[in-house]
Amino acid sequence: MKNYDIVIIGGGPAGLAAAAAAYEAGQRNILILERDTGLGGILNQCIHNGFGLHTFKEELTGPEYASRYIDRVMKYNIEYRLNTMVMEISADKVITAMNREDGLFQIQANAIILAMGCRERSRGALNIPGFRPAGIYSAGTAQRLVNIEGYMPGREVVILGSGDIGLIMARRMTLEGANVKVVAEILPFSGGLKRNIVQCLDDFGIPLKLSHTVVDIEGKERVTGVTIAAVDEHMKPIPGTEEHYSCDTLLLSVGLIPENELSRGMGVDLNRVTNGPVVNESLETSIPGVFAAGNVLHVHDLVDFVSEEAETAGRNAAAFVAAGCKDGELHEIPVTVEGGPRYTVPTTIDPKRASDKLTVRFRVGGVMKNRFVRVYFDDDCVVQRKRPVMAPGEMEEVHLTREMFDKHPDLGNITIKVEEE
Amino acid sequence: MYDIVVIGAGAVGCSVARFLSRYKANVCVVEKAEDVCCGTSKANSAIVHAGFDAAHGSLMAKYNLLGNLMFPDLAKELDFDFIQNGSLVVCMNEEDRPGLQKLYDNGIANGVKDLEIVEQDKLREMEPNISPKAVAALWAPTAGIVCPFSFTIAMAENANTNGVEFRFNTEITAIVHNGDHWTLQSKGGSIDTKYVVNAAGLYSDMFHNMVSEDKIHITPRRGDYCLLDRAVGDFLTHTIFQLPTKLGKGVLVSPTVHGNIIVGPTAIDIEDKEGTNTTSEGINELIEKAGNTVKDLPIRQVITSFAGLRAHEDHHEFILGEVKNAPGFIDCAGVESPGLTSSPAIGKAIAELLRDKMDLQPDPDFNGSRKGIVRPKELSMEERTELIRKNPAYGRIICRCESISEGELLDAIHRPLGAKSLDGIKRRTRAGMGRCQAGFCSPRTMEILAREWGVDQSEITKCGGDSKLILGTPKDREHKEEVERS
Numbered sequence: 014m015k016n017y018d019i020v021i022i023g024g025g026p027a028g029l030a031a032a033a034a035a036y037e038a039g040q041r042n043i044l045i046l047e048r049d050t051g052l053g054g055i056l057n058q059c060i061h062n063g064f065g066l067h068t069f070k071e072e073l074t075g076p077e078y079a080s081r082y083i084d085r086v087m088k089y090n091i092e093y094r095l096n097t098m099v100m101e102i103s104a105d106k107v108i109t110a111m112n113r114e115d116g117l118f119q120i121q122a123n124a125i126i127l128a129m130g131c132r133e134r135s136r137g138a139l140n141i142p143g144f145r146p147a148g149i150y151s152a153g154t155a156q157r158l159v160n161i162e163g164y165m166p167g168r169e170v171v172i173l174g175s176g177d178i179g180l181i182m183a184r185r186m187t188l189e190g191a192n193v194k195v196v197a198e199i200l201p202f203s204g205g206l207k208r209n210i211v212q213c214l215d216d217f218g219i220p221l222k223l224s225h226t227v228v229d230i231e232g233k234e235r236v237t238g239v240t241i242a243a244v245d246e247h248m249k250p251i252p253g254t255e256e257h258y259s260c261d262t263l264l265l266s267v268g269l270i271p272e273n274e275l276s277r278g279m280g281v282d283l284n285r286v287t288n289g290p291v292v293n294e295s296l297e298t299s300i301p302g303v304f305a306a307g308n309v310l311h312v313h314d315l316v317d318f319v320s321e322e323a324e325t326a327g328r329n330a331a332a333f334v335a336a337g338c339k340d341g342e343l344h345e346i347p348v349t350v351e352g353g354p355r356y357t358v359p360t361t362i363d364p365k366r367a368s369d370k371l372t373v374r375f376r377v378g379g380v381m382k383n384r385f386v387r388v389y390f391d392d393d394c395v396v397q398r399k400r401p402v403m404a405p406g407e408m409e410e411v412h413l414t415r416e417m418f419d420k421h422p423d424l425g426n427i428t429i430k431v432e433e434e
Numbered sequence: 435m436y437d438i439v440v441i442g443a444g445a446v447g448c449s450v451a452r453f454l455s456r457y458k459a460n461v462c463v464v465e466k467a468e469d470v471c472c473g474t475s476k477a478n479s480a481i482v483h484a485g486f487d488a489a490h491g492s493l494m495a496k497y498n499l500l501g502n503l504m505f506p507d508l509a510k511e512l513d514f515d516f517i518q519n520g521s522l523v524v525c526m527n528e529e530d531r532p533g534l535q536k537l538y539d540n541g542i543a544n545g546v547k548d549l550e551i552v553e554q555d556k557l558r559e560m561e562p563n564i565s566p567k568a569v570a571a572l573w574a575p576t577a578g579i580v581c582p583f584s585f586t587i588a589m590a591e592n593a594n595t596n597g598v599e600f601r602f603n604t605e606i607t608a609i610v611h612n613g614d615h616w617t618l619q620s621k622g623g624s625i626d627t628k629y630v631v632n633a634a635g636l637y638s639d640m641f642h643n644m645v646s647e648d649k650i651h652i653t654p655r656r657g658d659y660c661l662l663d664r665a666v667g668d669f670l671t672h673t674i675f676q677l678p679t680k681l682g683k684g685v686l687v688s689p690t691v692h693g694n695i696i697v698g699p700t701a702i703d704i705e706d707k708e709g710t711n712t713t714s715e716g717i718n719e720l721i722e723k724a725g726n727t728v729k730d731l732p733i734r735q736v737i738t739s740f741a742g743l744r745a746h747e748d749h750h751e752f753i754l755g756e757v758k759n760a761p762g763f764i765d766c767a768g769v770e771s772p773g774l775t776s777s778p779a780i781g782k783a784i785a786e787l788l789r790d791k792m793d794l795q796p797d798p799d800f801n802g803s804r805k806g807i808v809r810p811k812e813l814s815m816e817e818r819t820e821l822i823r824k825n826p827a828y829g830r831i832i833c834r835c836e837s838i839s840e841g842e843l844l845d846a847i848h849r850p851l852g853a854k855s856l857d858g859i860k861r862r863t864r865a866g867m868g869r870c871q872a873g874f875c876s877p878r879t880m881e882i883l884a885r886e887w888g889v890d891q892s893e894i895t896k897c898g899g900d901s902k903l904i905l906g907t908p909k910d911r912e913h914k915e916e917v918e919r920s
Contacts, residue, residue: 113827116823234899
């Protein structure tokens with residue numbers, strides 16, 4: 014069995030950034046395992062621009078953004094294997110993987126970084142009633158067909174869900190010659206970025222119907238139409254509000270689910286809110302030496318934050334390997350939330366192991382205006398930020414510094430609160 | 435001129451064909467869909483019933499028991515997925531106990547072996563997630579679960595290997611008796627045959643009524659189902675039925691042979707023989723009733739919902755045998771639950787009926803065993819590596835959720851009666867049947883289907899007919915306009 018110090022599961026934006034950062038932190042014995050035919054992950058099919066504004070101060074397309082990290086990985090000569098599916102990971106970090114050349118093989122890792130990304134929620138998970146004809150696609154599948162394979166999955170399109178991929182695909186399908194009739198969103202607000210609503214819907218005159226959902230799908234072979242209805246505050250369709258749209262395609266952009274089947278299989282504790290692993294300040298999961306970053310940890314809005322988070326995981330994995338094992342006794346302080354945040358990443362912080370500037374990310378459960386985000390160390394407010402608007406579609410973050418922890422040597426509880434004044 | 439034409443390539447039609455293939459005869463199965471197992475056989479509870487439920491003395495009772503007894507050996511012979519997991523009919527109320535006893539007595543009368551009424555303690559030991567309100571249950575260890583696709587496909591493949599012809603996309607529109615033979619009309623031309631087996635499921639009344647004055651009537655009775663993620667597959671080991679009460683019939687909750695949990699069905703009579711649409715009322719009813727017999731069913735783990743149609747005959751009984759005043763026209767009509775369980779026994783009985791009528795001779799070349807698509811998951815690491823060394827396609831995973839490789843897809847395409855569509859691949863290999871419901875694998879599966887059949891991807895369908903998956907290329911309309919302008 015071959016040994017590697019760090020094995021990274023997934024060669025998308027998170028895996029690439031983690032690998033580069035681990036290398037820069039001094040590690041050399043690194044392997045990236047990627048199931049697709051090339052590195053870059055889902056960015057390869059995101060041919061629109063708008064990536065990298067935070068990191069590179071320029072607007073890149075998905076493939077361009079990915080190539081910045083692929084170039085680094087190539088420059089460092091980091092080993093990677095493509096077309097390689099990880100089948101199983103054991104709790105003691107033995108990875109079983111498979112590809113055409115090597116067959117089924119095992120690798121022993123000293124540290125693992127989980128960077129498998131996420132998948133799209135399907136029609137089935139929502140119990141949308143109706144027939145099951147051809148022409149129902151998740152937005153990402155449609156994106157792959159159009160942008161990579163060069164095929165149009167449909168002509169007359171209705172989109173359910175206003176997640177970012179759905180919004181991007183509304184524009185893409187329109188540009189490629191389809192007629193996007195409406196975007197229905199069951200929630201009273203969009204889960205996508207504001208800029209995508211403006212640039213992908215408003216600019217093309219595509220209506221966005223909030224608090225609406227699909228209540229019927231027609232067509233025995235190919236979709237021939239869908240029925241949309243308004244929903245009440247419990248998200249139940251309101252009789253009498255049905256509207257019929259004839260169409261040949263229904264695209265679904267109804268949520269992303271971190272792909273944690275491997276994590277679950279190895280026994281990593283998962284967070285019920287994010288569906289990602291529970292992690293500490295080092296982005297280390299409940300299994301020492303197993304780290305997680307990117308959409309497998311929690312679904313991000315911008316890839317820039319994926320890269321940033323993954324670099325942190327990469328550095329921490331490198332430190333874990335350098336230290337030989339986890340150092341000393343842990344003093345994990347829970348991070349709790351109040352008044353709006355649904356979760357935080359990380360979930361616990363050991364001040365001794367926190368970096369000089371520690372980022373805590375979270376999302377809120379509803380649209381909130383003119384609020385204060387405050388971090389309390391016990392009863393002491395250490396961070397305060399005014400936020401004119403917060404929405405579930407956009408990730409929030411606060412930064413904790415070494416200085417703050419040093420001032421609170423007997424810290425017992427960290428709370429992130431969203432407060433009106 | 436065929437000796438025998440079987441109308442319908444569902445579980446019954448394919449079983450008849452497979453048992454007929456033991457004899458020297460020129461047999462053809464005609465099917466209106468593009469593949470086998472496209473009607474009632476593809477959307478049902480996937481249960482091999484023990485046989486305690488059907489009324490004593492009925493054909494349903496007889497063939498249920500016979501079919502149940504055939505499954506264990508057939509599964510080995512034809513290499514399809516079958517597990518004898520046993521079923522429990524749960525009694526939720528002391529006052530309903532007489533009903534449980536009645537079911538037990540009926541089962542004994544029907545000849546069901548090893549039936550037992552189990553009390554609370556044993557019931558909970560057997561099935562820890564049973565509802566705390568359950569007071570007792572009828573345990574039938576001979577009940578099982580089966581993959582209805584791999585069962586029907588195995589029957590069809592074995593029939594085909596032994597010489598039975600299959601004609602797909604062939605919808606029969608009329609049947610005429612021409613003295614000594616029957617002529618079946620279809621869009622593709624007419625087919626002459628000495629004998630006809632009507633295994634047309636929901637349409638079996640239509641064909642019967644074309645040749646007989648004694649009309650029968652089949653009602654499509656819709657059943658909605660939910661399928662839960664394999665992640666919660668260990669929730670149950672037995673198939674759980676609710677004992678019917680005066681408040682109505684419950685729904686079953688059962689593991690599947692592939693480790694999912696299935697919940698269903700509803701029972702809603704409709705008009706449309708193709709009305710396999712789910713409704714929110716149906717799904718809500720399932721969710722409500724499923725919680726009756728088990729506690730904390732993880733219903734949020736649903737990965738898909740679907741509906742199937744039972745071919746419900748007005749008298750709730752199988753109609754099997756030669757139709758009066760229509761010599762050579764054999765009915766297999768009204769086959770609803772326990773139809774799947776009964777199908778191999780019906781197939782065998784109908785084949786033997788025809789053997790006797792036509793004096794068919796055994797075919798010495800008949801080979802009753804069939805190997806299914808290799809299941810790499812069941813191989814050891816060494817065996818799997820060897821498989822990949824011999825054929826690297828087994829090392830490329832196409833369906834991530836179910837870990838299905840390109841090798842399995844290629845086998846599904848190139849074996850007898852191979853897969854032509856996305857659904858054909860799905861039913862043979864499970865690619866696309868997992869938790870992402872084909873989100874990741876469908877573009878790759880389409881690519882492989884197109885390559886192997888030598889057609890453009892835009893020709894590939896979900897399930898034949900007009901179920902096209904691709905409707906053009908980017909900016910093709912613009913290009914067309916440009917060409918027209920110049």
